[in-house]
Amino acid sequence: MKTEEGRLFSVKMRASREGAHISGAERIVPAAAVPPLAAVLAERALSHSKGRPDFINIKVETAANPLRLKALSVSTREVDTPEEGWRAVRELLAEDGISRIDEIVPLFRETYAMRGAMLLDADTLERLEPDPLRGVRATFMDDAASAAHAFSSVKNHYAEAVVLATKVAHAPGIVGEICMSDDPDYITGYVASKRLGYVRITRLKDAGDPAGGRIFLYRGPRDKVGETIDFIQRRCVLVEDVPPKPPAQGKAGRNPSPVEGLARELEEIRAVGLWRSVRERPAGLKIFAANDYLGLADDPRLKAAAAEAIARHGAGSGAARLISGTLPPHIALERHLAAFKGTEDALVWATGYMANVGTVSALVGKGDAVFSDELNHASIVDGCRLSRADVFVFRHNDMDDLAAKIAAAGPRRRMLAVADAVFSMDGDILDLPRFLETCRAGGAISMIDEAHATGVMGATGRGLCEHFGADHPDILMGTLSKALGSEGGYVCASRIVCDYLRNRSRSFIFSTAHNPGSAAAADAALAILEAHPELPQAVRGKARLFVEALAEHGIQTRTESAIVPVPVGDERRAAEIAAMLEQDGFYVPAIRYPTVPKGAARLRVALSALHRDDDLQALAEAVAKALAAQRRF
Ligand code: WAQ
Numbered sequence: 057m058k059t060e061e062g063r064l065f066s067v068k069m070r071a072s073r074e075g076a077h078i079s080g081a082e083r084i085v086p087a088a089a090v091p092p093l094a095a096v097l098a099e100r101a102l103s104h105s106k107g108r109p110d111f112i113n114i115k116v117e118t119a120a121n122p123l124r125l126k127a128l129s130v131s132t133r134e135v136d137t138p139e140e141g142w143r144a145v146r147e148l149l150a151e152d153g154i155s156r157i158d159e160i161v162p163l164f165r166e167t168y169a170m171r172g173a174m175l176l177d178a179d180t181l182e183r184l185e186p187d188p189l190r191g192v193r194a195t196f197m198d199d200a201a202s203a204a205h206a207f208s209s210v211k212n213h214y215a216e217a218v219v220l221a222t223k224v225a226h227a228p229g230i231v232g233e234i235c236m237s238d239d240p241d242y243i244t245g246y247v248a249s250k251r252l253g254y255v256r257i258t259r260l261k262d263a264g265d266p267a268g269g270r271i272f273l274y275r276g277p278r279d280k281v282g283e284t285i286d287f288i289q290r291r292c293v294l295v296e297d298v299p300p301k302p303p304a305q306g307k308a309g310r311n312p313s314p315v316e317g318l319a320r321e322l323e324e325i326r327a328v329g330l331w332r333s334v335r336e337r338p339a340g341l342k343i344f345a346a347n348d349y350l351g352l353a354d355d356p357r358l359k360a361a362a363a364e365a366i367a368r369h370g371a372g373s374g375a376a377r378l379i380s381g382t383l384p385p386h387i388a389l390e391r392h393l394a395a396f397k398g399t400e401d402a403l404v405w406a407t408g409y410m411a412n413v414g415t416v417s418a419l420v421g422k423g424d425a426v427f428s429d430e431l432n433h434a435s436i437v438d439g440c441r442l443s444r445a446d447v448f449v450f451r452h453n454d455m456d457d458l459a460a461k462i463a464a465a466g467p468r469r470r471m472l473a474v475a476d477a478v479f480s481m482d483g484d485i486l487d488l489p490r491f492l493e494t495c496r497a498g499g500a501i502s503m504i505d506e507a508h509a510t511g512v513m514g515a516t517g518r519g520l521c522e523h524f525g526a527d528h529p530d531i532l533m534g535t536l537s538k539a540l541g542s543e544g545g546y547v548c549a550s551r552i553v554c555d556y557l558r559n560r561s562r563s564f565i566f567s568t569a570h571n572p573g574s575a576a577a578a579d580a581a582l583a584i585l586e587a588h589p590e591l592p593q594a595v596r597g598k599a600r601l602f603v604e605a606l607a608e609h610g611i612q613t614r615t616e617s618a619i620v621p622v623p624v625g626d627e628r629r630a631a632e633i634a635a636m637l638e639q640d641g642f643y644v645p646a647i648r649y650p651t652v653p654k655g656a657a658r659l660r661v662a663l664s665a666l667h668r669d670d671d672l673q674a675l676a677e678a679v680a681k682a683l684a685a686q687r688r689f
């Protein structure tokens with residue numbers, strides 16, 4: 057993103073104890089990523105295996121005019137002992153006429169406390185660093201891909217080393233580098249140069265050995281050393297196409313680590329732009345990424361209800377529902393839910409995911425048939441898989457296809473058709489009247505998931521039946537974690553269905569009961585919704601306003617719920633647009649495969665009744681700007 061490079065920042069962390077270096081790291085990122093990154097780096101410093109720091113420095117500087125370099129090619133030398141490893145180092149460097157490795161090896165004892173590297177004349181072994189205690193420190197560098205991607209808090213020794221080695225190998229006069237981690241458990245080191253590439257040596261020391269350091273080898277006129285040091289220390293470099301970490305091969309007869317396959321898969325995930333990492337909700341950004349549609353999650357009435365229930369009944373419910381975990385807030389909430397939805401009975405699980413998995417898998421089994429919309433939520437998909445029933449996926453919201461599939465599969469002992477009421481990624485709604493008619497005609501139990509419908513759809517937020525003035529399906533499933541501001545999942549249904557689930561739903565039976573605080577908070581939310589039936593219309597109004605604001609910028613989309621999709625297509629592009637929006641102060645998630653099909657990445661804007669109209673206008677403008685900037689490349 058050429059236009060954004062002027063706004064890249066170098067964020068550096070270094071940690072020490074009593075003056076001795078413990079760890080350091082640097083990333084080059086856009087402005088919006090600076091605060092969360094600083095937190096991640098501080099945490100890394102505090103938990104380093106080399107010890108607890110008493111000093112942590114976090115420095116943020118403009119990273120101007122970056123030079124882009126292609127990463128050195130990577131190869132691996134498998135060795136069994138450090139002796140074998142050093143023999144490989146000697147061989148590799150010999151071709152460049154670097155012959156005094158046996159004299160260089162002992163110098164690593166002196167690099168341990170250095171923050172930087174030793175800079176040696178490759179032939180005379182004279183030390184050339186201006187400050188021999190500090191050494192020469194390579195900074196202002198990062199993996200070019202990282203600027204647009206989320207960062208992990210786990211140090212990636214390999215990728216950071218390839219970045220450093222690539223930069224150093226391109227410094228004038230540098231003919232080689234030798235590196236050994238100072239991490240006691242990281243025994244793989246490397247030798248690098250423009251000619252050799254980056255050659256990993258799988259064992260340069262024994263595990264537990266804290267020795268480590270770097271030596272840069274220089275050949276050239278003494279009066280040009282300053283330029284070399286300046287390049288290494290100051291020139292901003294972004295390294296492109298860092299190859300994924302090669303899998304540990306293992307020599308014949310040696311067992312590779314049983315988790316090695318995981319690391320390889322992770323590298324692939326990163327390489328195709330699908331890396332995900334948990335991140336703390338960023339402070340200071342306007343959030344368009346929550347399902348808290350009515351703004352109740354932070355409502356003092358919910359928080360007070362939760363606090364009081366916890367004070368009275370405990371921080372946890374202490375047992376499963378059918379043992380001794382059922383507490384007064386559970387009974388009250390289930391009664392309230394049934395009354396709110398107008399059903400005979402209701403049943404609550406600790407999460408919506410558990411409610412779907414436990415309901416679908418209980419209702420159908422081997423030999424039965426379940427019909428599931430192709431865009432149903434993953435928890436329904438998982439419930440179908442777990443049920444061992446035959447699964448028939450019907451085309452999205454296509455009731456003719458559903459009817460045809462029921463006709464082709466039936467008759468069976470039992471059939472179940474299940475669909476989201478509001479589809480979570482695009483915010484479009486199920487054709488409920490025809491869904492019910494099709495189920496009735498085909499003899500299938502009908503179930504809808506109102507996770508994104510309760511509190512949003514219908515004149516008073518009672519969901520999709522109210523929206524259409526339609527009958528109830530056999531099972532109204534929903535969550536307490538979205539418009540209702542708490543957490544948990546529920547089913548509202550007949551007494552028979554609920555009794556059946558109490559006896560058959562494994563996620564209900566074999567799980568500790570819903571937290572009493574969450575139950576009481578959800579109960580309070582229902583009361584607020586009953587007292588303020590205008591809230592659902594308010595959030596739908598915000599969504600419509602946002603769609604209109606986008607239209608004014610020439611972006612066409614639509615919504616009937618509180619979710620507005622903005623189609624983008626390419627996964628990386630979507631991630632980059634999300635990063636650009638963050639720089640403008642908006643947190644909007646890019647939804648990518650496998651949540652949506654490959655090549656159908658999009659922004660998912662989730663509205664809240666509490667969003668301000670001028671923020672919606674500003675977001676629409678920022679989205680238009682980001683899409684336009686992307687189109688230029
Ligand atoms: N510039 C110069 N020297 C540095 C820098 C820097 N930016 N950062 C660290 N050093 C020196 C310092 O003396 C450290 O003690 C030493 O290097 C080792 O640093 O392919 O983890 O960060 O899997 O511990 C090699 C990866 C990992 C091999 C190396 O180095 C692979 C590593 P560490």
Ligand code: MG
Binds near residue numbers: 078079237238239
């Ligand atoms: Mg280290």
